[in-house]
Every structure is written in C-alpha cells, then in structure tokens.
Amino acid sequence: MKTIQGFIMLLLVGVTACSPYRIVRNERDSAAPWTSYRTFAFVDTSRVDPAPGTIEFRSTMEQVKRAVATELTKRGYRPVSDDRSTGQPDLLVNIGAVVNEKTQTRPTTIYEAPRYIGQYRYHWQSQDVPVGTYREGTLSLHIVDARKESLIWDAAVSSILGKKGVTSEQINDAVSKVFTKFPGINS
Numbered sequence: 001m002k003t004i005q006g007f008i009m010l011l012l013v014g015v016t017a018c019s020p021y022r023i024v025r026n027e028r029d030s031a032a033p034w035t036s037y038r039t040f041a042f043v044d045t046s047r048v049d050p051a052p053g054t055i056e057f058r059s060t061m062e063q064v065k066r067a068v069a070t071e072l073t074k075r076g077y078r079p080v081s082d083d084r085s086t087g088q089p090d091l092l093v094n095i096g097a098v099v100n101e102k103t104q105t106r107p108t109t110i111y112e113a114p115r116y117i118g119q120y121r122y123h124w125q126s127q128d129v130p131v132g133t134y135r136e137g138t139l140s141l142h143i144v145d146a147r148k149e150s151l152i153w154d155a156a157v158s159s160i161l162g163k164k165g166v167t168s169e170q171i172n173d174a175v176s177k178v179f180t181k182f183p184g185i186n187s
Contacts, residue, residue, distance in 0.1 A: 021177040024138065025156040028183040032145060032152040037184065040072050040143075041080040041089035063168050064095055064139065067175035075184055089146050096140040099161065104132045135161040139174055153183060 042065055069079055072093070080089040105128040136158060143153040157178040159170070 021157050021159045021174045023155065023178055023181060024158045025140070025154060026178075026181045027154045029150070029152040032183075034184045037077065037090040037145075039078045039080045039087075039089040040069075040091040040093055041146075042068075043092050043094040043144075060166060060171070061095065061097065063171045064097070064175065067172045068093060068095065068141065070172075071175055071179040071182070075179075075182065077184070091152075092144040092146045094142040094144065096142075097137065098140075099135055099137045102134055102136050103130050104134060105130050137161045137166065139178070141178060155181060 072091075073079065077091070080087065107126045108129055109126075137160075138156055138158040140156040141153070142151055144150065145152050155178050157174050159174060
C-alpha cells in the first residue's frame with residue numbers, strides 16, 4: 001500500500017514539475033488580515049479600450065475572470081455582484097494580460113564562423129543566431145484590499161502560446177497554477 005502511495009506522490013510531483021506555466025511574480029502583503037476577507041469583485045474595466053480590441057481578446061479575458069472566480073470561490077470567497085447593490089467587496093481583483101513576440105536563438109559553434117583577421121590569424125567568437133520566433137503570454141493578477149485601497153497580492157504566470165491561440169483549458173490550468181501560491185484563507 002505504501003508503495004502505491006509513494007508512486008502516486010512521485011507521479012504528482014513529476015506532473016507538476018513539468019508544467020508549461022511558470023510563476024514569474026508572487027508578492028504578498030504579510031500584514032494583510034487574510035482571515036477577515038470574505039467577498040470579492042473584479043475591477044470595472046468596461047471603460048478601458050484594450051489595445052488588441054478584438055472580440056477574441058475580450059472573450060479570453062472573460063474566460064480568465066471565470067477561472068479566477070472559480071479559484072476564489074473554491075477558497076471560500078463569495079463574489080459580489082457587479083452592480084455592488086449587496087455592498088462593497090472586501091477584495092478587488094484586477095487582471096492584466098500581455099503577449100510578447102520573442103526570438104529564439106542558438107549560439108554558433110567553432111566550426112561555423114571563424115573570422116580571418118590577417119596573415120594566418122583566425123579569430124572565432126560565439127554569436128547568437130536567430131532560429132525562430134514565438135509568442136509568450138503573461139497573466140497578471142492584482143488583489144487589492146478594497147477598504148484600504150492597497151495591493152495585498154501581486155502574482156503573474158507566464159507560458160509560451162501556441163499558434164492557434166489559447167484554449168479555456170490552458171487558461172484554467174494557468175490560473176490554477178498561480179493560485180497554488182495564493183496566501184488567502186483555505187489555501
């Protein structure tokens with residue numbers, strides 16, 4: 001029995017270690033009264049015109065909001081409606097997303113590019129050669145104490161994006177990954 005439990009634990013550690021998502025930022029306010037927070041709402045971004053401005057971008061952000069709301073609800077927080085008729089939330093959640101084009105490079109080897117500098121003097125220096133481009137997406141979460149208007153958790157998760165875009169499963173996985181570091185109640 002212990003052998004099976006050990007194998008399952010090893011398998012779980014192996015799966016989580018191979019995650020395609022990397023937490024690039026995880027900062028929290030250690031003085032925040034986490035046990036006193038019970039409700040949350042998202043920051044109103046309806047007046048902000050997103051740079052991409054596409055329907056696809058907006059639907060992706062809605063999927064991110066649903067994933068964040070699911071994670072917070074799992075931890076015992078209640079959502080406050082957008083009209084705020086039920087009162088002011090304890091926590092405000094702000095979401096940001098950035099997609100950067102990156103260039104993949106590799107160093108040259110000594111056999112590729114020796115430079116001739118003069119009479120029998122060869123010089124070689126390693127150089128980075130571009131071999132391709134890819135897109136890297138970063139999702140940022142800011143959780144703010146609504147009463148004090150102070151940032152209490154700042155986290156970001158990053159991953160390489162596929163050519164076809166992001167699926168809702170990938171969004172859920174990325175949000176779940178970043179919430180493994182969430183400092184709040186029931187974490």
